[in-house]
Amino acid sequence: MQGFLDIFDIYLLEAVVNGILLGGVLALLALGLNLIFGVIDVTWICYAELVMIGMYGMYYMVQVFGLPYWVAAPFAILLVAALGAALHYIVIAPLLTAPPINQLLATGGVLFILQSFATVAFGIDFRNLGIRLPVLAIGEMHFSYSRLLAFVAALVGMLAIYFFMKRTYTGTAIRAVAQDRQIMSLMGVDTKRIYLITSALGGALAGLAACLLVLQYDVHPFVGLSFGPITFLICVLGGLGNFVGGFIAAFVFAQIISLGGLFSDLEWGYVLAFAFFIVMMFIRPAGLFARRS
Amino acid sequence: MNPRHAAWGVGLAALIALPFVYREPYHLHILVLILIWSFAYTAWSIMGRFGLVSLGHGGFMGVGAYVTALLWNHLDVSPWIGIPISMVAAGVLALVVAYPCFRFRITGHYFVLVTLALSGIVLQVITATRDYTGGSLGYTPNRARSGTGLMALQFDDKTTWYLIALGVWVLGLLVWRWVDRSMSRYAMEAISEDEDAAAAAGVNVTAEKLKITLISALMTALAGALYCQYQMFISPDTVSGIAVSLQMVFAVIVGGLYVSLGPTVGAIITIMLAEVLRIGFGTKAVGWDNLVYGVLLVVFIIFLPKGILGSVLDRLKTQPKPSGTK
Numbered sequence: 001m002q003g004f005l006d007i008f009d010i011y012l013l014e015a016v017v018n019g020i021l022l023g024g025v026l027a028l029l030a031l032g033l034n035l036i037f038g039v040i041d042v043t044w045i046c047y048a049e050l051v052m053i054g055m056y057g058m059y060y061m062v063q064v065f066g067l068p069y070w071v072a073a074p075f076a077i078l079l080v081a082a083l084g085a086a087l088h089y090i091v092i093a094p095l096l097t098a099p100p101i102n103q104l105l106a107t108g109g110v111l112f113i114l115q116s117f118a119t120v121a122f123g124i125d126f127r128n129l130g131i132r133l134p135v136l137a138i139g140e141m142h143f144s145y146s147r148l149l150a151f152v153a154a155l156v157g158m159l160a161i162y163f164f165m166k167r168t169y170t171g172t173a174i175r176a177v178a179q180d181r182q183i184m185s186l187m188g189v190d191t192k193r194i195y196l197i198t199s200a201l202g203g204a205l206a207g208l209a210a211c212l213l214v215l216q217y218d219v220h221p222f223v224g225l226s227f228g229p230i231t232f233l234i235c236v237l238g239g240l241g242n243f244v245g246g247f248i249a250a251f252v253f254a255q256i257i258s259l260g261g262l263f264s265d266l267e268w269g270y271v272l273a274f275a276f277f278i279v280m281m282f283i284r285p286a287g288l289f290a291r292r293s
Numbered sequence: 294m295n296p297r298h299a300a301w302g303v304g305l306a307a308l309i310a311l312p313f314v315y316r317e318p319y320h321l322h323i324l325v326l327i328l329i330w331s332f333a334y335t336a337w338s339i340m341g342r343f344g345l346v347s348l349g350h351g352g353f354m355g356v357g358a359y360v361t362a363l364l365w366n367h368l369d370v371s372p373w374i375g376i377p378i379s380m381v382a383a384g385v386l387a388l389v390v391a392y393p394c395f396r397f398r399i400t401g402h403y404f405v406l407v408t409l410a411l412s413g414i415v416l417q418v419i420t421a422t423r424d425y426t427g428g429s430l431g432y433t434p435n436r437a438r439s440g441t442g443l444m445a446l447q448f449d450d451k452t453t454w455y456l457i458a459l460g461v462w463v464l465g466l467l468v469w470r471w472v473d474r475s476m477s478r479y480a481m482e483a484i485s486e487d488e489d490a491a492a493a494a495g496v497n498v499t500a501e502k503l504k505i506t507l508i509s510a511l512m513t514a515l516a517g518a519l520y521c522q523y524q525m526f527i528s529p530d531t532v533s534g535i536a537v538s539l540q541m542v543f544a545v546i547v548g549g550l551y552v553s554l555g556p557t558v559g560a561i562i563t564i565m566l567a568e569v570l571r572i573g574f575g576t577k578a579v580g581w582d583n584l585v586y587g588v589l590l591v592v593f594i595i596f597l598p599k600g601i602l603g604s605v606l607d608r609l610k611t612q613p614k615p616s617g618t619k
Contacts, residue, residue: 043402045348045409094595101346104405105546106594108348108539112587115536119580221580225535229413232406240402267421274414281393281407 011262017143019258020251024151025212027250029231031158031243032205038178038241039198042092042103046111048228050087050203053114054080054210055219056122062129069129077207084203085196092199093192111224118221126218133215150212157208158247161201174198178241230257230270233277308459312452321451323568327560328458329520330544334556335465336512337541339472340505342550344485347506348538349390349408350513352415355533356383357514358521359419359426362434365445367425372446376518383514386411387506395502398488409535416534431528434521446522454523461519462557465512469553472508477501536583543590549600558602 033047044050057079061072091110095103133145165171177184177194185191217223234253238245253273260269312321337350360379364370370378390411394404419426426432437445448454472478480501483491492498521527530536540563548559567582574581597604 037402043406045405091591091595098594098598099344100401101344101405102594102598104402105346105542106591108542109587109590109594112536112539112543112583112590114587116580116583116587120584225413225416229410229535233410236399236403236406240406267417270417271414271421274410277407277410278390278393281397281399 012259014143015258015262016255018147019255021143021147021151021254022258023251023254024154025209026227026231026234026254027247028154028157028205028209028212029227030234030238030246030250031161032202032209033231033235034238034241034243034246035161035198035205036202037235038243039174040088040092040195041100041181043107043232043240044087044110044202045104045107045228045232046087046114046224047202047206048224048231049111049114050080050083050206051210051213051227052118052219052221052224053083054207055214055217055223056118056127057207058211058214059127059129059219063127073211076211077204080207080210081200081204084206085200087203088196088199093195115221115224122221124221126220128218129214144216146212146215150215153208153212157205161205164201170194170197230273233273237277237280305463309456312455316452318451321455323564325451325454325458325523327557327564328455328462329516329523330564331557331560332458332462332465332519333513333516334541334544334548334560335462335469335553336509336516338545338550338556339469339512340509341542341545343481343505345481345502345505346405346542347408347509348405348535348542349387349411350509350541351412351533351535351537352408353383353387353510353513354517354520354537355412355415355419355529356386357517358527358532359432359517360514361518362432362521362527363425366435371444372518372522373444376446376515379518380511380514383510383517384507387510388503391503391506392499395499395506400488409538412533412535412538416529419529419533426529429529431526431531433526436525447525458519458523461515466553468508468512472505473553477504481505539590540586543586545600546598547589547593547600549603549606551599552603552606555600555602559600562601 029047029051033044036047037043054076057076058069058072061067061075062069067075087107087110091106092103095106133149136143136145136148163171165175173184173189173194174197176187177189177191181191184194213227217226230253234249235246237253238247238249253276256273256276257269260272311324315321333350333354337347340347357376357379360382361372361375364375364378365372390407393399394407399407420428423429434447437447442448448457480491480496483494483496484498484501488498517532520532544559544563545556546559547562548557549555563586566585570582570585593600599607
């Protein structure tokens, strides 16, 4: 019995640490979505599909064209950033004055387009980079370097966004627009340009997530569905547009998924996360950290 | 009896008579699919027209289909009982998710994202319980022994299915009309304009929204169960998940959200489109139909948000010809 408990604790600790590592990437995705929502007041349902396209970009650059991972990653980030800007320019910009639901559904159409484009262009096979990073063993616990790298890179990415928002003129303008759309255009801020930059930034975050996720997961046209819904839950639980809330909610969810996966299949981790979400909706309906008005 | 009712009566009589004079199985099959999906799309539009955009209907449809099939295969429960049970299950799911949403004023983006997650989760559950549901490989209800087809709601005859689907489709339109003429419609329209003002005017916001959501979810589950009984094969991707939810939204938007036959027009367009692409491209068409759907969805939302039928009817109405109806 004692031996059983020892093993159990080690697995538990391992799951907790893996949960924290997973939380980093989820927080990155939530940040991207929150940024778009906070500034442009639009939700990109197709956000996870942008990540999917980035993962395919990485796959083709590394596996087909033989670029080293470190060279391919910036290109993938640029690619998805451009895609984000294009998405805004082509789909969102004409709909800025339309009801919010229409904007949301239009990005749903883009989700269809990206998924089926990937099916048509890349086929439905599962593909991976073929890079296997070593596994770090601490005592009897095992952590893959790909997860550690993902965690660290996600944190660095989030810090970079933070400093960009706080220290640069454009970042300040973005924050100002998020606070008041009408006034800022009167103050001489070109909101169209700010929207485009924000969309590109959101895309870049998706691209960074793609570079990190492609190390851990195989890419296929529907891979977005396995982390898209969870990202939306995180954003709603943290409060849409609330960066800190999204950050913390990402780690909470990652723990639930990781621990749930420990006791059963990974899918059940997602189900548990959803059940938790519903319960939280009863307790804190406006998000975990909503200010009481 | 005004001309409008007469037109409906003649149209319906023609539809009922159709399978007795025209028996081409492939075309009947397409018609059955159109009718079943029209019913599902109508179910979605009952909520959607009031701004309650749900992307969780893939989940309700999946529950309807899988609960019916699982009860039949594992517990020998006839679909005649299984379908009501599956509808209740979907209804309970809808209430559990929708109640906190409505009670705590989760609207707009938030509501869409929550329901979106719901359909994603139903897909995950079906995949996770692969020991029972066959996971992503799909699931087939057991064939009934010969002679017990009625009890098992399994018919080889396309005409029978056509009439069942037609009946359900008409039922869907009647529910749509009933909602359209009820007090709920005014309450819901007030709510979609301004919840606080509606509440101040004495509308029980939460109860009205729950009522509409429940009706919509029950109908969607029925559509899922019928689809399962007709096709005798379901997979998580065809009856649940985000793609199915978006497909519903797409068809309704294309057809027209605010007119009773809009979802039907949407179903005709989407299913014909899928079939034409499938026949035209063969197996190469995998993905192409969704690609075209997606592009059309975006184009429609940008340029024709009232849908095809809605825009045509608007055009007709603005013409100076005075008409006695409506």
